[in-house]
Amino acid sequence: MSVPMYNKQNSLGTPPPHKTNPFSDSEGPSRAQSVPVRRTNQSVQELEDYAITKARETTHKVNDCVRAAEAIREDATQTMLTLHRQGEQIMRSHQVAADIEQDLTVSEKLLGSLGGLFSKSWRPKRNHQIKGPVSGNNYSATTANDTEQRGKLGIAPARQEYPSHVQTTPVSAMEKVQAERTKQDDALSDLCSTLGQLKEMAVDMGTEIDRQNKALVPLSDDVDELNFRLKGANQRGRRLLGK
Numbered sequence: 001m002s003v004p005m006y007n008k009q010n011s012l013g014t015p016p017p018h019k020t021n022p023f024s025d026s027e028g029p030s031r032a033q034s035v036p037v038r039r040t041n042q043s044v045q046e047l048e049d050y051a052i053t054k055a056r057e058t059t060h061k062v063n064d065c066v067r068a069a070e071a072i073r074e075d076a077t078q079t080m081l082t083l084h085r086q087g088e089q090i091m092r093s094h095q096v097a098a099d100i101e102q103d104l105t106v107s108e109k110l111l112g113s114l115g116g117l118f119s120k121s122w123r124p125k126r127n128h129q130i131k132g133p134v135s136g137n138n139y140s141a142t143t144a145n146d147t148e149q150r151g152k153l154g155i156a157p158a159r160q161e162y163p164s165h166v167q168t169t170p171v172s173a174m175e176k177v178q179a180e181r182t183k184q185d186d187a188l189s190d191l192c193s194t195l196g197q198l199k200e201m202a203v204d205m206g207t208e209i210d211r212q213n214k215a216l217v218p219l220s221d222d223v224d225e226l227n228f229r230l231k232g233a234n235q236r237g238r239r240l241l242g243k
Contacts, residue, residue: 048173055180062187069194076201083208090212091133094219097226098132104229111236124232130222134215 108124115122170176 052176055177059180059183062184066187066191087212090215094133097222101130114240122236130225
């Protein structure tokens with residue numbers, strides 16, 4: 001019985017035909033693993049870029065919050081200055097009312113001395129004495145210092161620049177993210193400081209408004225008293241003119 005030629009060749013140890021499949025196990029794992037490694041490196045790069053982008057976006061948002069707080073502080077400073085000017089105006093108005101009362105007293109004495117020998121003497125009616133502005137509401141003295149001090153809160157302090165903790169230019173992704181975190185920490189410190197100033201200014205505004213409300217009560221009483229006495233003086237003058 002004859003043996004096939006190919007069986008004879010195999011039996012003699014002839015090597016099998018060469019495989020051309022690049023992913024064949026016979027060529028080892030080096031070429032097959034090159035593609036996943038490349039994809040892994042690409043995924044890491046994408047994650048690093050994403051982390052840097054998000055860190056910069058967070059820094060931008062924190063800076064926006066700081067700028068918004070600084071704008072509110074500027075508006076609050078102007079409001080405080082307006083309140084102080086309003087308080088000074090209340091004090092001046094009350095002082096003018098007190099000066100009018102002095103002139104009215106002289107006029108009342110003159111009206112009382114007129115009328116002839118047989119006319120009935122006239123004395124002005126008074127409900128209470130006009131005292132003028134209370135010394136505790138001396139805005140020119142007490143609130144001038146407050147205006148100067150609180151004005152510095154909104155005008156003098158500019159945004160504090162903190163020294164950079166990273167002296168060298170960041171190269172790696174981790175260094176860039178850390179640099180952004182440092183900027184965020186500095187901006188958050190500015191934000192906390194500004195919010196603390198706003199809290200103090202809000203307390204000062206409340207104190208100023210409360211003081212003005214208390215100052216308006218005696219001013220209103222003195223103005224009512226002036227109106228009452230002016231009506232009496234006008235009636236006395238009309239009676240004298242009628243005679």
